[in-house]
Amino acid sequence: MNVQQEKTTLLGTQSVEFSGRHKCLCSRTVKLCIIPLILIAVAIGCGLSLSYYLPHSQPTPVHSHNCTDFCTLTLTETIPQNLTFRKNETIHVPTGQSLLDLINIAKHTIEIASYYWTLRGIDLSYHDDTSKEGERLFDALMNAGQNRNIILKIVQNIPSKDYTDNDTALLASQGNAEVRSMNFTRLIGSGIIHTKMWLIDRKHFYVGSANLDWRSLTQVKELGVIVRNCSCLATDMGKIFDVYWNLSEQNAEIPKSWEPQLSTVINEANPEVVQYNNTKGTIYLSSSPPELCPPGRTSDIDSILSVIKDARYFVSVAVMDYFPTTLYSYPRKYWAIIDDALRDAAFNRHVRVRVLASYWNHTAPDMLYFLRSLQSINMHIPLWERNKTLHVDVEVKIFEVPAYTESQRKIPYVRVNHNKYMVTDKHAYIGTSNWSGDYFISTGGIGFILNQTNVNKTSDNLRLQLHNLFERDWYSNYSQPINKYFSV
Ligand SMILES: *[C@@H]1O[C@H](CO)[C@@H](O)[C@H](O)[C@H]1NC(C)=O
Numbered sequence: 001m002n003v004q005q006e007k008t009t010l011l012g013t014q015s016v017e018f019s020g021r022h023k024c025l026c027s028r029t030v031k032l033c034i035i036p037l038i039l040i041a042v043a044i045g046c047g048l049s050l051s052y053y054l055p056h057s058q059p060t061p062v063h064s065h066n067c068t069d070f071c072t073l074t075l076t077e078t079i080p081q082n083l084t085f086r087k088n089e090t091i092h093v094p095t096g097q098s099l100l101d102l103i104n105i106a107k108h109t110i111e112i113a114s115y116y117w118t119l120r121g122i123d124l125s126y127h128d129d130t131s132k133e134g135e136r137l138f139d140a141l142m143n144a145g146q147n148r149n150i151i152l153k154i155v156q157n158i159p160s161k162d163y164t165d166n167d168t169a170l171l172a173s174q175g176n177a178e179v180r181s182m183n184f185t186r187l188i189g190s191g192i193i194h195t196k197m198w199l200i201d202r203k204h205f206y207v208g209s210a211n212l213d214w215r216s217l218t219q220v221k222e223l224g225v226i227v228r229n230c231s232c233l234a235t236d237m238g239k240i241f242d243v244y245w246n247l248s249e250q251n252a253e254i255p256k257s258w259e260p261q262l263s264t265v266i267n268e269a270n271p272e273v274v275q276y277n278n279t280k281g282t283i284y285l286s287s288s289p290p291e292l293c294p295p296g297r298t299s300d301i302d303s304i305l306s307v308i309k310d311a312r313y314f315v316s317v318a319v320m321d322y323f324p325t326t327l328y329s330y331p332r333k334y335w336a337i338i339d340d341a342l343r344d345a346a347f348n349r350h351v352r353v354r355v356l357a358s359y360w361n362h363t364a365p366d367m368l369y370f371l372r373s374l375q376s377i378n379m380h381i382p383l384w385e386r387n388k389t390l391h392v393d394v395e396v397k398i399f400e401v402p403a404y405t406e407s408q409r410k411i412p413y414v415r416v417n418h419n420k421y422m423v424t425d426k427h428a429y430i431g432t433s434n435w436s437g438d439y440f441i442s443t444g445g446i447g448f449i450l451n452q453t454n455v456n457k458t459s460d461n462l463r464l465q466l467h468n469l470f471e472r473d474w475y476s477n478y479s480q481p482i483n484k485y486f487s488v
Pocket residue numbers: 063064065066
């Protein structure tokens with residue numbers, strides 16, 4: 001019951017065709033209607049001749065906010081049991097430890113935005129020892145609500161037959177947690193909330209790929225960031241949480257105009273200058289889908305495109321699923337917005353593009369074909385008309401998490417690289433969404449964007465750490481070139 005069942009639920013809830021309103025990501029500021037269906041139709045329909053999506057033009061930068069916090073930024077990851085890397089490689093703090101620390105430092109509130117809950121191993125008909133970490137986390141949350149006077153607020157996707165969310169039912173009945181469920185079908189016609197975010201005292205937070213699932217602490221490869229002592233960013237994260245909280249009230253609807261306190265001035269055009277560890281960078285948070293973005297909030301897709309566009313030398317992407325199509329809405333539609341941006345970077349700007357996708361027993365088989373297609377423009381060939389060489393540098397690899405033991409083989413929906421991040425020569429981007437159309441059209445998700453340009457790139461910083469993490473995985477024995485998946 002995790003990543004694959006994400007799909008099952010998505011299949012269930014997104015079978016409704018997009019209604020007209022949701023076909024377009026419509027910019028507030030520029031009346032561009034970008035239909036993520038057939039790009040040609042976009043070009044005709046919106047009078048554009050460009051073959052890729054244009055990001056919104058942002059409001060004029062106004063630096064009315066100064067972050068005076070000294071923040072701590074820490075990468076946190078789950079390395080599935082028995083996965084090993086070379087001794088000289090860095091492994092970051094385990095997700096389970098980081099989240100437990102967050103619960104322990106909480107003084108007033110713990111707010112969690114989530115997809116589904118199964119922190120306890122009771123979802124198996126037998127016992128597996130690797131669920132212990134999840135149970136530890138669950139007990140700590142229960143204890144915070146019962147004995148520590150901590151206010152627990154939880155937003156989850158509406159429970160279903162496959163996602164019974166027994167944990168939150170128990171936290172609500174015994175741990176004083178207030179639990180709300182978000183119904184995307186009612187709000188925007190289809191989709192789910194897929195966010196994985198923990199917000200503590202509006203001062204610290206986690207955002208990343210780890211579900212509220214014990215598997216995400218021991219059996220699934222996850223990547224996220226812990227931000228501590230950082231009220232300026234945590235306050236902004238609180239606005240994203242408040243949008244969820246608000247929209248998961250009974251009969252809530254997307255408002256015609258948002259309450260002013262939900263809008264933000266921290267965005268792509270005007271990111272927050274944040275001092276963290278011994279360096280600084282500019283940071284903002286993006287949100288998906290656009291319907292959930294009050295004024296000022298950059299949408300997740302816009303943030304991804306801007307990071308790709310700004311890259312000068314390289315773009316390294318690690319995502320579980322990569323599809324230039326929708327994946328869960330039928331009929332599936334071509335949606336090459338990100339794919340185009342990557343090809344554009346590689347061809348037009350000679351940026352080195354690398355994509356590390358994941359393969360496991362539940363990967364939709366067409367993913368490999370789309371990835372092979374991306375890889376196929378990798379070329380270093382003489383140009384016929386000039387004495388020059390054409391360099392297009394695109395490489396695709398597949399990361400697989402082997403099952404080494406009988407028990408690992410037995411647990412459903414484990415042993416996969418579930419990471420969702422990107423690193424360039426300028427940026428670190430850490431998200432909660434896979435890269436297929438659905439995630440940016442009708443799925444709740446959050447992006448964390450760090451711009452490390454011109455802000456002391458030489459000191460140890462999060463972008464560099466993420467880059468090294470990508471290199472570790474890319475050159476590990478678990479990664480194989482895409483061509484190996486096709487018999488010649
Ligand atoms: C923010 O900081 C800058 C530089 O430190 C300063 O010039 C500016 O006045 C500050 N703005 C506010 C609103 O405090």
